[in-house]
Amino acid sequence: MTSTSSVRRVALLAAALAALAVSCGTTPEPDRAAGPGTATTASASATTGAPEATAADPTTAPAEPDGTPTTxxxxxxxxxxxxxxxxxxxxxxxxxxxxxxxxxxxxxxxxxxxxxxxxxxxxxxxxxxxxxxxxxxxxxxxxxxxxxxxxxxxxxxxxxxxxxxxxxxxxx
Missing domain, CATH: 1.20.120 (Four Helix Bundle (Hemerythrin (Met), subunit A))
Structure with a gap:
C-alpha cells in the first residue's frame, strides 16, 4: 500500500538527489535517480506526476482536487x-x-x-x-x-x- 505521504517523500528524495547530482557536476542515471516506484517503473499522471490509481489497487482512491491520490x-x-x-x-x-x-x-x-x-x-x-x-x-x-x-x-x-x-x- 502506497500512501500519499510516502509518494511525496519519494518524490522529494528523488528531487533532492537530482539537485545534489547537478551541484556536484554529475548527471544521475534516470532509472537509479528516480528510485523504486517512479520514472520508468511506475505510471504517472501527466498532469500531476503522481502515480495513478488503478483498479488493481483497492487502497488507492480517486485523486483529491489538487491531483494528489489518496488512500x-x-x-x-x-x-x-x-x-x-x-x-x-x-x-x-x-x-x-x-x-x-x-x-x-x-x-x-x-x-x-x-x-x-x-x-x-x-x-x-x-x-x-x-x-x-x-x-x-x-x-x-x-x-x-x-x-x-x-x-x-x-x-x-x-x-x-x-x-x-x-x-x-x-x-x-
Missing part, C-alpha cells in the same frame, strides 16, 4: 488528526479563526467518514452529532452564528474526540 483508509485518520489539533485551542486568541477551523475540520471528518470503505454505518454517532450541529447551524457559518453555537460546536468536537479514542482502529 481511503487514511482519510479518516488524517481528518481526525487535524480535528485533534484544535483540542488545545480556544476563542482566547482569534475566536473567528478557531470557530471556523473547528467547523471546517468537523465537515472534513464527516465527509471522510461517509466516504470510508467501512461505510458511514461504521461511524454512526459522530455522523449523527455532526448532522445535529449542521441542522442547528442551518447553513449559517457566519462568525456570529458559530459564536452563538460555540458550546455545541466545541461539544461536538469533544464528543467525536472521545468516541474516536474508543475506536483506535479507525485512526491509527
Amino acid at each position: 481511503t483508509g487514511e482519510k479518516v485518520r488524517d481528518a481526525f488528526a487535524t480535528l485533534q489539533a484544535t483540542l488545545n485551542d480556544s476563542c482566547a486568541a482569534d475566536c473567528s479563526y478557531f470557530l471556523n477551523r473547528v467547523h471546517r475540520e468537523l465537515q472534513e471528518l464527516d465527509a471522510a467518514m461517509k466516504a470510508d470503505p467501512k461505510g458511514p454505518g461504521h461511524f454512526p454517532e459522530p455522523i449523527q452529532k455532526i448532522a445535529e450541529l449542521n441542522k442547528t447551524l442551518a447553513g449559517d457559518t457566519s462568525f456570529e452564528n458559530l459564536k452563538k453555537h460555540e458550546k455545541l460546536l466545541v461539544g461536538t468536537r469533544d464528543f467525536i474526540n472521545t468516541w474516536m479514542q474508543g475506536h483506535p482502529d479507525d485512526y491509527r
